[in-house]
Amino acid sequence: MENEQLQINQSSAQNDEATQQNQPIDTQVTSEEQTAPTDGEAKEVEAEEQPPKPSLISRILNVVSWVFLVLTALVMVFTIVSSLTFNRTDKKIFGVSMMIVLSDSMKKTDFAAGDLIFITDVDPKTLKEGDIICFTSQNKENFGETVTHKIKSKTVVEETITDENGQQKTIYIPAFITYGTTTGEEDASPVTYEWIKGKYVGHLPAVGHVFNFLKTPAGYVCIILIPFVLLIGYQIFNAIKAYKLYKGEQKDEIKEERKNLEQERAENLKMLEEMRALKAQLDAMKSQATAPTAPVQTEQSSASEPKQAE
Numbered sequence: 039m040e041n042e043q044l045q046i047n048q049s050s051a052q053n054d055e056a057t058q059q060n061q062p063i064d065t066q067v068t069s070e071e072q073t074a075p076t077d078g079e080a081k082e083v084e085a086e087e088q089p090p091k092p093s094l095i096s097r098i099l100n101v102v103s104w105v106f107l108v109l110t111a112l113v114m115v116f117t118i119v120s121s122l123t124f125n126r127t128d129k130k131i132f133g134v135s136m137m138i139v140l141s142d143s144m145k146k147t148d149f150a151a152g153d154l155i156f157i158t159d160v161d162p163k164t165l166k167e168g169d170i171i172c173f174t175s176q177n178k179e180n181f182g183e184t185v186t187h188k189i190k191s192k193t194v195v196e197e198t199i200t201d202e203n204g205q206q207k208t209i210y211i212p213a214f215i216t217y218g219t220t221t222g223e224e225d226a227s228p229v230t231y232e233w234i235k236g237k238y239v240g241h242l243p244a245v246g247h248v249f250n251f252l253k254t255p256a257g258y259v260c261i262i263l264i265p266f267v268l269l270i271g272y273q274i275f276n277a278i279k280a281y282k283l284y285k286g287e288q289k290d291e292i293k294e295e296r297k298n299l300e301q302e303r304a305e306n307l308k309m310l311e312e313m314r315a316l317k318a319q320l321d322a323m324k325s326q327a328t329a330p331t332a333p334v335q336t337e338q339s340s341a342s343e344p345k346q347a348e
Contacts, residue, residue, distance in 0.1 A: 099272065103269060103272050103273075106265050106268060106269050107269055109265065110262065110265045110266060110269065113252070113261050113262060113265075114262065116248075116249075116252075117249075117252055117262070119131070120136075120249045120252075123135070123136055124136050124137065124138055124154075124246075124249060125137055125138055125184070127157065127172070127184070127235045127236065133158060133159065134156050134157065134158055134239075135156070135157040135158075135172075135235070135236060136154055136155070136156060136157075137154070137155050137157060137172065137184065137186065138152070138153075138154055138155075138245075138246035138249060138250070139151050139152065139153045139154075139155055139186070139241075139246060142220055143187065143218030143219075143220050143221065144170070144186065144187065144188070144218055144219050144220060145219075145220050146219045146220040147188075147219040148170065148188075148219065148238075148241070149241045149243075150243075151246075152243075152244050152245075152246040152247040152250075153241045153242065153243050153244065153245065153246055154241060154242040154245035154246050154249075155172075155186060155238055155240070155241040156238070156239050156240045156241065157172045157186075157235065157236035157237065157238060157239070158236050158237055158239050159236050159237075160234070160236055160237035162212070162231040162234050163212075163231075165189060165214065165234075165237070166189070167189050167190065167191055167192070168188065168189060169188070169189050169237060169238075170186060170187065170188045170189070170237065170238035171186070171187070171188075171189060171214070171216065171229070171234055171235075171236070171237055171238065172184060172185070172186045172234070172235045172236050172237070172238060173185060173186075173187075173216070173229045173233045173234045173235055174233045174235065175225070175227070175233075176227040176229075176233060177225060177226045177227050178226070179226070184235065185216075185225070186238055187216035187217055187218055187225060188216060188217060188218075188219055189214045189215070189216055190214075190215045190216060190217050190224060191214070191215045192212070192213075192214055192215075193212075193213050193214065193215050193228050194210040194211060194212055194213060195210070195211045195213045195228050195230055196208055196209075196210060196211075197209050197210075197211055211230050211231075212230070212231060213228035213229055213230045213231075214228060214229045215228055215229075216228075216229055
């Protein structure tokens with residue numbers, strides 16, 4: 039009898055140990071299965087992590103703002119360069135002077151009023167008929183003004199000078215006869231070498247009109263002030279939008295953290311319930327294992343009593 043009770047106790051202890059060893063594994067697997075995201079949840083997480091794509095209107099506004107920025111920068115550069123170099127032969131860019139045409143005296147063949155012409159330095163000895171030169175006029179009507187006309191022919195100018203001995207001499211100075219192609223009339227005074235500023239090499243149509251407009255108050259407001267105000271306003275709008283987006287992301291992060299904490303709390307409560315259920319199950323198994331021992335002893339004792347009576 040003692041051997042049978044010992045075997046029952048050993049078997050119940052082995053069952054308890056097996057239950058204790060196997061149950062945490064099942065619990066761990068269950069928790070892993072619960073925490074492992076499904077394919078649908080993984081796709082949702084990836085979709086949440088991806089930043090939202092900008093709308094078509096936002097893209098258009100970005101392109102327009104960059105166009106405004108580039109145009110405004112170009113206008114500013116053009117204004118600065120033009121104010122420092124236009125109509126000034128002493129200021130050159132890569133050896134080229136820029137002049138704004140004021141009349142249509144060469145409109146018939148080459149350039150018109152409002153065009154921007156390019157002038158380069160030249161050796162007067164290399165000039166020939168048909169070349170267009172820029173020079174300081176010696177005519178009485180426009181004395182001292184800068185004129186750009188075409189060479190019609192070569193000539194010489196007689197000039198009387200007094201030498202060191204007080205004697206007067208007549209010298210001949212090379213010069214050019216110039217004219218405007220629109221009217222074909224020759225300039226009143228020949229152009230000598232000392233008054234030549236350069237040679238015409240090309241032009242840009244109507245650029246002078248833009249420069250003259252930029253120098254007016256209306257041009258400054260339309261070309262520079264308004265684009266800058268619009269650009270600054272758009273940048274302020276972007277800054278406010280980014281700030282709101284940042285605040286919204288912070289709120290979403292806080293909500294996500296709260297949600298994660300609630301999930302962790304629910305999982306912990308669930309694990310606690312499982313541990314309690316496991317403990318109750320172990321207690322029940324122990325009670326079941328110890329319960330049959332008393333009846334066995336009674337039966338054995340009752341069976342031995344008739345033998346003693348006999």
